[in-house]
Amino acid sequence: MIFSLAPMEGITGHVFRRVHAECFGPLDRYYTPFLAPPHVGSSFGGKAFKEIDPANNQGLAVVPQLLTNDADKFVWASRLLSDMGYAEVNLNLGCPSGTVVAKGRGSGFLRDLPALEVFLKDVCERSCLPVSVKTRIGILDDSEYDRILELYRSFPLKELIVHPRVQKDRYEGVPRQREYGKTLERAPFPVAYNGDIFGPGDMDSLLEAYPETSHVMVGRGLLTNPALVRMLKGGPSASATELKDFHDRLFSAYEDAIGGNAVFRMKEWWSYARFAFADPRAVHRAVRKTRKIEEYTAAVERVFRTQRLADVALFPGTEEL
Ligand SMILES: Cc1cc2nc3c(=O)[nH]c(=O)nc-3n(C[C@H](O)[C@H](O)[C@H](O)COP(=O)(O)O)c2cc1C
Structure with a gap:
């Protein structure tokens, strides 16, 4: 089982990852909170650069996450990240924030599937790094997901991380795990689960329903309980x-x-x-x-x-x- 740390803007940045790994041992993988790619020809600057600076991420398997609907910027950023030694780039198709959605980014990109198709075709062809996606399952309700999943299936994604909520859910309500199950059945690429894994009981239920699960991403649960992944592996709680x-x-x-x-x-x-x-x-x-x-x-x-x-x-x- 792969356990990874969810990208959480303002919280799970390079300082948190490093200190958590020192105290509780490294997770298998970490995703950076979303980064806006720089303009084509420019470098990552300021806070974004610190986030991905290899010096700040030594010894950790980090996947940078980009939030954009501009294919040229995505491809450019993939080149910068490849030059820095990264092996994968993740696209954020989940952020539910009003301002992000209004610009057609994050989960807002799921409103315009033809545009998303053009974007994914372009970046999958031209990206210097394999592309993985972290997605919600729609904007308003889960009936949207069949079309979204069909679209993803036509691209050679490195992995699809499913947070089975729609944009309207924000972080509320119960994750719609059936849609994750559908993804496991239909996707030709690796699939990861994310959402409300707060303790061993949640993990047991997930595995009982979906024993093929091979990658679980945890976020808020690990902020409450820094020993969460240790416990999910059968170890003790934090003293x-x-x-x-x-x-x-x-x-x-x-x-x-x-x-x-x-x-x-x-x-x-x-x-x-x-x-x-x-x-x-x-x-x-x-x-x-x-x-x-x-x-x-x-x-x-x-x-x-x-x-x-x-x-x-x-x-x-x-x-x-
Ligand atoms: C404060 C906050 C910031 C977040 N920032 C990001 C982000 O930068 N990129 C992203 O893909 N998801 C982001 N998320 C969503 C989480 O990665 C994750 O999908 C969500 O918290 C559900 O997982 P959990 O139930 O394990 O926390 C954020 C969530 C919260 C609460």
Whole structure:
């Protein structure tokens, strides 16, 4: 079984991947949060460059993800990424955000299948790297997926990662796993599953229904429970000491990378990590208003001193957030 870390903009970037791998061992694969490809002839700059800089990703199997509907930019970016030593490039056809969808990118590209077909034909022919796709199953309802899957089937994709929700679902409701099952049956290329694998029970159910599963991508579940993949392989949950050590290293790495903004970044992580504690509300109250580094450090120290871990660290789903 391949276990990979989901791309999560603002969260699972190079700092998170490295620290998580140091503390809990590397996952089989990591996908970068989406990157906008540069203009043809230009290089990746600033934050995007840091994300893919090989120096920041040493020893990890990283697949860069692009968010675009411009084939020339995609092909250009694939050349830059190939020159940097990457072996695959992933296309984001899942992002549900209003602004992205309005521009016909992410899951918004699924609204115009003829244009998507032209795009995929072009990039599959010209990309310097094999192309994989991370997709939702439609915009409004799952009946759209048959046509979408038929379209994908005509291209030599390296892999298709299915997050079986439609754009309208955002991150709510139950993943429509039947559509993932259809993909397993019909796709001529490798298929990965993503969506709501928060604990061993979710994994067992997935494997019971779809025993052919060979690649599972986890996102929010691993933010709540950094030992999730270890547990999915039959290992122990994270101890309080492990969680504190992971926190401290993550915070310190963010401080090195982004200075005072590290507190904001950590609060984003806490919005998931609080569910590792028996009283998530108390954790949330303790951390949420902190701004300065000293305030934050004191609040976190108090949390680890006074709050007990939950029996099972389980992300509860978006409705609870
Ligand atoms: C805050 C946030 C940021 C995300 N950023 C990306 C992204 O950059 N690219 C992408 O393909 N999916 C992105 N996703 C979707 C996740 O990769 C994943 O598909 C989703 O969280 C479902 O998996 P999970 O239930 O294991 O979390 C994001 C999700 C969240 C909540």
